[in-house]
Amino acid sequence: MGSTPTWFVVLPDREIHPDVMRRLRQRALQLVAHPSGRPWLVGAWSPGELTVVAAGEVRLAVAGTCSLTTEELTERARRVRGLAAVESELSKAHGSFHVIASVGGHTYVRGTLSGERRVYLASVEGGTVCADRARTLAWLTSAELDAAQLAVRLTGFTAPHPLAGGGLWRGVHGVVPGEALHLEPGGQWHTAWWWQAPESELPLAEAAPALRQALRAAVALRVRPGEVLGADLSGGMDSTSLCFLAAEAGARLVAATLHWTAPGNEDHVYARHASEHLPSAEHLLFPSAELPAHFTGLDDRRDAGDEPSAGLRDRAQQHHLAEAMRLRGAVRRLSGHGGDHVVQPPDAYLHGLLRRSPLVGLRHAAGLRARRRWRLTAGVRMLLDRRSYGSWLAGTAGQLRAAPARGAVCAPQGWGLRPQLPPWASDQAADLLGELLRAAARDAEPLAAERGQHAWIRQAQEAGRIAGHLAFETVAAGLPAHSPFCDDAVINACLAARPHEAATPWSYKPLLAAAMDGLVPARILRRTTKDHCGVEWQQGLRLHRRDLAAWAEDSRLVAAGVADEELLRRVLLSPGLLRGGAPSLESTLGAEAWLRDLEAQPVPAHLSRPGVARPDPDRVDRSAPSTSTRTEEHHVEPTTF
Incomplete structure (x- = not known):
C-alpha cells in the first residue's frame, strides 16, 4: 500500500501561458503564490513534506528532510535581502532537501549536492519552468525520448x-548537482554554483x-x-x-x-x-x-x-x-x-x-x-x-x-x-x-x-x-x-x-x-x-x-x-x-x-x-497565499484545490 510522492513545479514571477497553467491545475493539489500574487509553486505534497514561509517580500521554501523548524526558517527568511543571501542563511541546516526562494521577482531553485534531489528545467510555451521531476516536464512539454541520453x-x-544525470527527454535539462537555477522576471535563466x-x-x-x-x-x-x-x-x-x-x-x-x-x-x-x-x-x-x-x-x-x-x-x-x-x-x-x-x-x-x-x-x-x-x-x-x-x-x-x-x-x-x-x-x-x-x-x-x-x-x-x-x-x-x-x-x-x-x-x-x-x-x-x-x-x-x-x-x-x-x-x-x-x-x-x-x-x-476533485481549469486564482501582500513574517498556507 503506497503513497504518491511529492512533486512540484516552480514558475518564474511573470505571466505564464494560460494553457500551461490549465494543465498544471488539472493535476496539482496545491498552489503557492509569489509576493506579486502570480503562481510560484504548483504541485502536491503532504504536511511536513514542503514548508513555505514568508517575510515581507521574501518567500522561502524547503522540500524534504530538513533540520530547520518553521520558526527557524522564518527567522532566516527575515534576514534575506537578495538571492545571494539564501545559501548563507541555510548553510548550517542538515538533511536532504530542495531550496526554493522568491525575492524581488527573482526565483531561485536548487537540489542537493549529492544529486539525491534534482532540479530540471524546460521551455514551455515560450517560458522557462523547472521541477523536481524530469517526467513532470516531459509530460508538460510532450517531449520525446533522447536516444543520446539512453546511450x-x-x-x-x-x-x-x-x-551523468541529464534529462532523458529532448528539451528537458538537468541542473548539475551543486548548481542552482536562477529564473529572472524577464524570462532569462542561468545557473551558478551554490556549493x-x-x-x-x-x-x-x-x-x-x-x-x-x-x-x-x-x-x-x-x-x-x-x-x-x-x-x-x-x-x-x-x-x-x-x-x-x-x-x-x-x-x-x-x-x-x-x-x-x-x-x-x-x-x-x-x-x-x-x-x-x-x-x-x-x-x-x-x-x-x-x-x-x-x-x-x-x-x-x-x-x-x-x-x-x-x-x-x-x-x-x-x-x-x-x-x-x-x-x-x-x-x-x-x-x-x-x-x-x-x-x-x-x-x-x-x-x-x-x-x-x-x-x-x-x-x-x-x-x-x-x-x-x-x-x-x-x-x-x-x-x-x-x-x-x-x-x-x-x-x-x-x-x-x-x-x-x-x-x-x-x-x-x-x-x-x-x-x-x-x-x-x-x-x-x-x-x-x-x-x-x-x-x-x-x-x-x-x-x-x-x-x-x-x-x-x-x-x-x-x-x-x-x-x-x-x-x-x-x-x-x-x-x-x-x-x-x-x-x-x-x-x-x-x-x-x-x-x-x-x-x-x-x-x-x-x-x-x-x-x-x-x-x-x-x-x-x-x-x-x-x-x-x-x-x-x-x-x-x-x-x-x-x-x-x-x-x-x-x-x-x-x-x-x-x-x-x-x-x-x-x-x-x-x-x-x-x-x-x-x-x-x-x-x-x-x-x-x-x-x-x-x-x-x-x-x-x-x-x-483518481478521485481527487479538480479545480476549474479556466479559473485563475490569485489568492495564494491570502496574506501575500503583508509585511509580517508568517508560515504560508498554500491554496488547496
Missing part, C-alpha cells in the same frame, strides 16, 4: 560529469568527530523517540553505524539481515554480533532461499522514475523486507547506502598526494599497487598524467568500446572512471555518446581542481543518484527509505578529511571507523571483508531465462537504436557466461525495464490522482 545510461556508473568543496586538510583526529556529529544529526532527523524504525543491518560498517546511531536517538529498531549462500559468508555473523549490543532492536534474519529470487518480477510493470534504476535485480527482495518491517510497525527505513562511496576517496587521491607529499605518496602508491595488483606501467601513467579535465573527457570519446586486456588489473587513469559501453551497444549509441563527450569537453569544468577530490565528489554524487532511485521506489511501496550517508552535510564532513588518512592501503574505512569508535562494537570496526550475492545473482538469471529470452525478441533498447539486436540477444539468452556481477548487464536490464514501464504508464503516477 549514456548504458555506461552505468561510469558516466562522467556533467553527462564549494571544503579544503581537504583536516587530520583524522579532527575529521572523525566532525563526521560523527554530521551522521548523528542526519540520523536524528529521521528518528522520533519511541517510534519503530526499519533498518538494514548487513553486518558491514555503514549500516551497522546507522543502527547504533538510531538506537542512541531513541528509535525502536526492526533490523533486517540477508544471509547469502556463498561459502565463507560472514555478514550474518557480524550482524548477529551487532544485534547483541542492540538490546532494544528486533533482529530479522532472512536466508536467501526464503526470499524471492533475484530478478523476480521482470514483467511486473511499475511507475517509471526519471531515469532507469540498476536496482532491478533485488527489487522483489527489498519489497519483501519492507513488508516484514511494516508489519512490525516501522514507519520508515534507514539504509546504509552511500557509505562505500562517501567515507573513503577513490584511488585517484594518489595523484595529488604525490605532488603535495612525494614520500608519503610513493609509500601509498606502493601499498595500493600491491593490494590492487596494478601493473607497474599503469601505475606510473596514472601518477604522471597531467591532462586537463576537458582533454581527458574528449579522449574518452574514442575509447568507449575499449576493454582492458584479459587478466590485466589497471590503475585508474585520468580524472575518474572511463565511460564504457557494453559490447551489445549499437554503433549509433557509440556515435551519440561520443558526440556528447566531445561537446562537453569544450567547456566542462571539473567538480574540483584536484582530480582526486573531483573523483571523490563524483563518487558521492553517484551514490546520491542511486539514493534518489531508492527513495522514489520505497515511497511508492509505502515504507520510505532514507540514506543518511548521502546528506550533503555528511558528504562535506568526509570531504574535509585528508584523503590519504580517509583511505589507506593498510586499513578499511579508517575515517568511519574512527568516527564510530566507542559507539559501534570494535569487532565490526575491525572487519576487512565484504560479502557478495554472486550465487543468488546467477541463480536468478537461470530461473528467469524465459523472461529474458522474451525481452530479447522485442527489446525496446533495440527499437530505440541504442542496442545491437543480435549481440543483445546473445547476452540475454546466456547472461550466466558473464563474469562477476556484470554491472553493464544490470544497467542494460534497468534501461530495458524502464522503457517498458514508460510504455505501460505514459502519464506518471504522481500526476494521476
